[in-house]
Amino acid sequence: MNAALRDRLVGYAFVGPFLLVYAAVMVVPLIMGLVISLHRADLFGRREWVGLANYSEALGDPVLHQALGNTAMLALLIVPPLTGLALLLALALNRPGRFAAVLRGVFFSSLVLSVTIVTLIWRFILTPDAGLIAEGLAATGRAPIPFLSDPDLVIPAIAVTTLWWSLGFPVMLILAGLQQVPGDIYEAAALDVANRWTVLRRITLPAIRRTLLLVVMLQTAAQLQLFGQAQLLTGGGPGGASRTIVLYIFEVSFGRWELGYATAIAELLFGMILALTLVQYWLVTRHEEPRA
Amino acid sequence: MKRALAFGFAMLLAGCAPADDRPTIVVQRFFGECGAAYGKSTDVPAAETECGILTTLINRFEAENPHIRVKVNVVAWPGYPQLAAQIAAGDPPDLVTMHQSVIADYSGRGLIEPVGPLLAEAGIDPATFTPAARAGVEKQGKLYAMPWDTIGRLWHINTALMDEAGLMRGGKPMLPTSPEELLAHARQFKARTGKPYLIQAQVSAPDFHVALLYTYLLAQDAVIFPDARHIRLDTPEARAIVGTFRQMNAEGLTTLNQDFPAATAAFTQGKGGIFPVGTWMLGPYDAEAARPGSPLHGHYAVAPFPRLWGHDAAFVDGHAWVVPAAKRSPQERAAMARFMGLLARYNYDWSRTGQLPAFAPVVESPAFAALPHRADIAALARTGRQLPGYVERQSAVQGLIGEELEAAITGAKPVDAALRDAERRVNRLYAQMM
Incomplete structure (x- = not known):
């Protein structure tokens, strides 16, 4: 056995266990899902081959179109502000000292709450009956705002809830990225009397470019799968105005028992997330030199 | 160590x-x-x-x-x-x-x-x-x-506010007998009390409007489910019912933007005249009416849904x-x-x-008869109707219809379009049923 072959086998031995588990919990279910999506199937094991009928039905389903629009709007309202806010906070908190450490903990703390608690908190804030905002408005003689029942306000309300909940993780990722930037570059910039804006634009942002890409990719994938907030805050209402794709998949599979159709929508969502992630990656890295 | x-x-x-x-x-x-x-x-x-x-x-x-x-x-x-x-x-x-x-x-x-x-x-x-x-x-x-029980819907009534609105006669609330009278009572109520006539859970409560619709369609002997695989909702009867409650919303004759907990609390706080909700709130509201200091104290009555269309009927379940x-x-x-x-x-x-008991000896017992307001709701046992036994997937169907009704009654969607969409979505569900 030559050295190259031995090295390759050792490599496979290292990644083998992971690949086996990954295949068992990700690849096999994905393939099973594809097979089920080609059937009219109920939740309890009945199957009837229908080919691509579920997919063609999905393309003409107005409820799915509405859910797709809602989900896209949520992703747009969440991902860019989340990335921007996380960047600002990380820049502000990227310093030594106890106060900054405490604040890092504070911003991370919302992330450890479950979605049930988060939606409960925001229900207390948003509900027009004795909610925090409603009480504040009442104190100034104004009418309460129905954040959770006005079709035009539910999506922003869910977006704000999600922003509050999700801020901690991107802040930590960007902080980790910032702490990888070598200090001597900043020293050189200081010697050149570069102002703070120039340092940010010419040094910091290019240095954490890949971290920002990671944040955007992870958050895009996560927000396209938004479920708990919509289910618990509004149940997808009013009139489907806040129904997301995953909430629709849940309703179709566990409420209507149409597993085949639900799986077809899930496969479409998977394809959409994969395509978007690849496009984002390509957009950010297309001008970079290939890594050695 | x-x-x-x-x-x-x-x-x-x-x-x-x-x-x-x-x-x-x-x-x-x-x-x-x-x-x-x-x-x-x-x-x-x-x-x-x-x-x-x-x-x-x-x-x-x-x-x-x-x-x-x-x-x-x-x-x-x-x-x-x-x-x-x-x-x-x-x-x-x-x-x-x-x-x-x-x-x-x-x-x-x-x-x-x-x-x-x-x-x-x-x-x-x-x-x-x-x-x-x-x-x-x-x-x-x-x-x-x-x-375990039979459940129906009732009008839970704040008689103090009804009195203030001039809608009491002989110590009993005057209930409307037609959709026109419903609107007239509601307008009079609002003009005299400054409060909405109805308290309604219209947010995240799909069953609320569905119970109204089923009740008044059954009262007109409308065939809601012509067979096990179809529903019929895009009808003049359904349009009239939904249109009336949409009008109530549009004129502010009902509370708006409330979910079930908010509507439940609003009634105990005296924020409206009538809360059309289930038999299950009879006990809690009666207890509230017995509590000194409550806005409901001594001013609580119940009645089956009034006959607005057709004959007496109520959609019941259990x-x-x-x-x-x-x-x-x-x-x-x-x-x-x-x-x-x-x-x-x-x-x-x-x-x-x-709730009405599921066991006949309990229904016939003096203890049950002695419970408050049971005489007022006795008619429910006689007029209550379930959907035909061949109607499957009622929970899922209720969710689909409820969503469309919510959109129609709150004005987010035209009544015709909402009923057509509800019919299409339910029929599609049945077509896919295995």
């Missing part, structure tokens, strides 16, 4: 409890969570509200049967998506609360088992079920559940206990039978919530 290790090991061993070999039953229910108030309560006659009484009943069962272990899953209403997932995963609970309208979905697929043998073991005679309760649980000639199909030991089955026996034994206490 060795001593420390030995001590730690000894503590670990001391922490190990002996194996619990008692038969275990898993009870899955909705009706909410109230462990803070009733977590230790075993005094059933002292308990109030659906949640309080049921929690106390389960505590009582555990106290009376220390040889049986009870695990309780409290699910958010109605809990059917969770149940479907549990059954699909092969891990169903043992006893589950289920609306009688939903039983056919599960019995037809063999997902729940007939309960005749369990009822026999519990000493419960199905001949004592009320006709409505028996009709709700008997499918294909077999009993698939133990019925709660029942079903047993998902699964392998169980004789000891577990005996434990389940004992649990059912206890539930049946306390059916009178359950009826204190406001």
